[in-house]
Amino acid sequence: MVNTMYYRRKIVLALLEAFPGKMERLKFQKLLFLLNIHLKSPVYHFLPYKYGCFSFQANAEFLTLEKKGFISTEGSSWSVNGNDSWLNTLTEDDRRQVKRLVHDFGTYTTDELIKYTYEHFPFYAIRSTIVNKYLDTEGMKKVKAATPKAVGSVLFTLGYEGLSLEQYINLLLRNGVKMLFDVRKNALSMKYGFSKRTLQTACENVSISYEHCPDVGIVSDKRKNLHTQADYDALFAEYRATVLPQTIRVQIEMCKKIEKSERAALLCFEKKPMMCHRTHLANSLMHHFTSPVRLHHIHG
Numbered sequence: 001m002v003n004t005m006y007y008r009r010k011i012v013l014a015l016l017e018a019f020p021g022k023m024e025r026l027k028f029q030k031l032l033f034l035l036n037i038h039l040k041s042p043v044y045h046f047l048p049y050k051y052g053c054f055s056f057q058a059n060a061e062f063l064t065l066e067k068k069g070f071i072s073t074e075g076s077s078w079s080v081n082g083n084d085s086w087l088n089t090l091t092e093d094d095r096r097q098v099k100r101l102v103h104d105f106g107t108y109t110t111d112e113l114i115k116y117t118y119e120h121f122p123f124y125a126i127r128s129t130i131v132n133k134y135l136d137t138e139g140m141k142k143v144k145a146a147t148p149k150a151v152g153s154v155l156f157t158l159g160y161e162g163l164s165l166e167q168y169i170n171l172l173l174r175n176g177v178k179m180l181f182d183v184r185k186n187a188l189s190m191k192y193g194f195s196k197r198t199l200q201t202a203c204e205n206v207s208i209s210y211e212h213c214p215d216v217g218i219v220s221d222k223r224k225n226l227h228t229q230a231d232y233d234a235l236f237a238e239y240r241a242t243v244l245p246q247t248i249r250v251q252i253e254m255c256k257k258i259e260k261s262e263r264a265a266l267l268c269f270e271k272k273p274m275m276c277h278r279t280h281l282a283n284s285l286m287h288h289f290t291s292p293v294r295l296h297h298i299h300g
Contacts, residue, residue: 008043009061011035011094013070013086018098019106022077025062029054030113031101033124038097045166046124047206048173052117053124056165056202057192122146126173127206150176155258155285156265157278158298165193165202171298172208172265179209179261181254183268183278185217199267209261215250216243218277229274236280244284251281255288265298273297 005013015032016023023031029046033053036042046053062078065071072079080086087095105113115134118125122142125131131143156175160168172180180203187196196212203210218239226232244251258264270276282295 005089009065009070010086010089011039011043012058012061012065013080013084014090014095014098015101016071016078016080017086018102022074022079024110025076025078026051027110027113028078029058030110030117031105032058033117033121034105034113035097035101038100039094045164045170047166047169048124048127049206050127050129052114052128053121056198060192118143148174148176150263153259153262153291153293154264155282155293155295156263156298157268157273157276157282157296158265159268159270159272159276159278160189160191160194161269161271165199168193169202169206169208172203173206175265175296175298176263177208177265179211179257179264181258181264181266182210182212183216183266183281184212185214185219187212187214189269211257213250213254215247216254216281218243232275236277239277240280240284244280248288251285252288255285255290258285258293259289259291271299273299 033046036044044055044058046055066073070081072081118131118134119139123146125143126147156177158171189195193199200210222235266278266282268276268278273279286295
């Protein structure tokens with residue numbers, strides 16, 4: 001079982017093992033955040049949440065590990081079960097980083113860890129509902145300076161290929177996005193966080209409205225056997241000739257919502273805009289705005 005365990009889950013269990021006894025969930029999120037900063041290959045990413053740095057994926061992993069019997073919960077605390085040495089399953093460098101974390105933060109309370117992360121990583125405190133409890137005037141200035149400044153009405157496009165849920169949402173937050181339009185025909189993904197329900201929950205928890213717009217997507221059958229740019233170009237030519245003219249009303253409604261939110265984004269999978277229909281949809285939307293809106297493709 002140890003050998004077949006996902007490495008990222010071994011990190012979770014090794015960290016719990018390194019801090020024996022019960023661990024508050026909030027404290028563990030801070031420790032996992034600090035550990036991932038120093039790992040050569042971070043296994044989790046974090047976003048600014050109501051209590052600071054938070055990973056939706058890590059939280060989902062904890063629930064999975066609990067169901068599998070590796071972790072026990074009591075109230076708002078976790079503890080690791082069994083006698084396996086998870087620390088020994090990590091690479092030498094990662095073991096060193098866990099031990100370094102214990103050395104540097106082993107005596108910190110939850111409050112002290114929250115204060116430390118807020119002071120040293122102010123971006124992750126920008127959405128905190130408890131930040132005033134931990135930071136003085138100078139600390140609050142740093143948080144304000146780390147808060148993204150959104151200027152002007154912009155329609156962004158951004159594919160999630162190669163990005164975690166947290167990395168994706170951070171890009172939205174850093175660009176001041178208030179509304180996300182999922183323009184896939186089917187809002188399903190094998191990648192954690194990008195199926196409709198999970199994505200919508202994550203967005204709404206950071207005050208980004210989510211809306212699935214399947215009418216402007218491309219059916220999956222048409223996306224098969226695309227090997228060259230010429231293949232994509234042929235598909236998109238058909239898309240421009242059929243789907244776009246047939247969905248004018250949908251596009252106009254989207255434009256009204258984009259203008260109201262001022263900063264919105266189109267979500268699809270492909271990293272490169274030229275490989276995705278969102279580029280052609282965005283170009284079409286630009287013809288239906290009643291006020292100035294700038295188009296920007298974010299390259300994750």
